[in-house]
Amino acid sequence: MTFDSVSNSSSRPLRVCSFESRKQDEMRSLIERHGGVPTIAASMREVPLENNVAVFEFLDRLQSNDLDAVIFMTGVGARALLEVVETKIDRATFFDALQRCCLVVRGPKPTAVLREWSVRIDHRASEPNTWRELLSVIDSGLSFPKPASKSNGPADQPLTGRAIAIQEYGLPSADLYSALTARGASLLPVPVYRWELPTDTAPLEAAIRACVAGEFDVLLFTSAQQIRNVLEIAERLNLRESFLAATQRYRIGSIGPTCSEALREAGLQINLEPSHPHMGHLVRETLASH
Known part of the structure; x- marks a missing residue:
């Protein structure tokens, strides 16, 4: 489902940031397969009770x-x-x-x-x-x-x-x-x-700073908890408002309605939900529509 359009004015490969944690290698491979340049910044850690x-x-x-x-x-x-x-x-x-x-x-x-x-x-x-x-x-x-x-x-x-x-x-x-x-x-x-933050938050911090600096074209979210953790780290860096403002320049793909609802509540605008709520569809359809 496409909500609006964000164009890529150059012919260079799309720079894609994903906050996927559990399936980082699969996400990286999907982005590369569809012509993007991936940055994978794990945003969550599963902690057994x-x-x-x-x-x-x-x-x-x-x-x-x-x-x-x-x-x-x-x-x-x-x-x-x-x-x-x-x-x-x-x-x-x-x-x-x-x-x-x-x-x-x-x-x-x-x-x-x-x-x-x-x-x-x-x-x-x-x-x-x-x-x-x-x-x-x-x-x-x-x-x-x-x-x-x-x-x-x-x-x-x-x-x-x-x-x-x-x-x-x-x-x-x-x-x-x-x-x-x-x-x-x-x-x-x-x-x-x-869900907790990753033990090492340095890659996530670097991705947030890169987002603020305009170094991406596409942001991909695959769960509602990702944006909550991203904003928690952005707040620690005193970059929450700058991060939210920067996202307006990017195409944002959301895995599905639950994730999209959390993104909108946080102040992000969704450009695309895939036809099926799977990572492969998310990557292919978001990058193809840019």
Whole structure:
């Protein structure tokens, strides 16, 4: 989806800055393959939650048949959840317990993980796989395997008496939680990771300074947390306002609506969202439209 146009007045290769962390090599290769000159400045670090009480509570309730549905938000988070679970029980027991619930996935990555586990998937959100598509699936009616438990909540709400666990990854989805609570659900957030700044922020600092100096043509963002961390470092450098002003000169590609929403909230203007929320589409379509 193209929002406006930013032209490249010269025939030189486009200078592209990406804030990708987990798939830096893949992003660099994609940019080079499509004729760009890449700068990859990692903006995030995944930190496992130690002594994850929330996962153990989730596991206890799952084994006690006290959950009606489990929502898997990300593939990486699903794998991380399994790693913690396996410190308590074997995976076969975990998978059997999951299948006594209604299982919902947000997009293709958690879908792939659950298929790898040979675990049944009951519902899947459509692209672009934001909380809105997930809520639409839920509003269409979930295939719960058992009747709702008694609840003091309003009887006319579709999720009253339903206990729903949500595998979190990074920041919780406050909008989704609010919507589900309004529909009567009892929620159990299950955080697996939290996002922190990279241990070495020097490359990110250098990229921010280069952005302010006008050394790029294109900026690429693949998650909402990236812009939050970028602006935190820019603030430390006393360059937040200069960075935001500089971004107005660049073409900005965003992986999808959730990321775009965070960018707009931060004051950036989005030029392009790809036809599919994948890195390959993001790079190809953003560079091709410049």
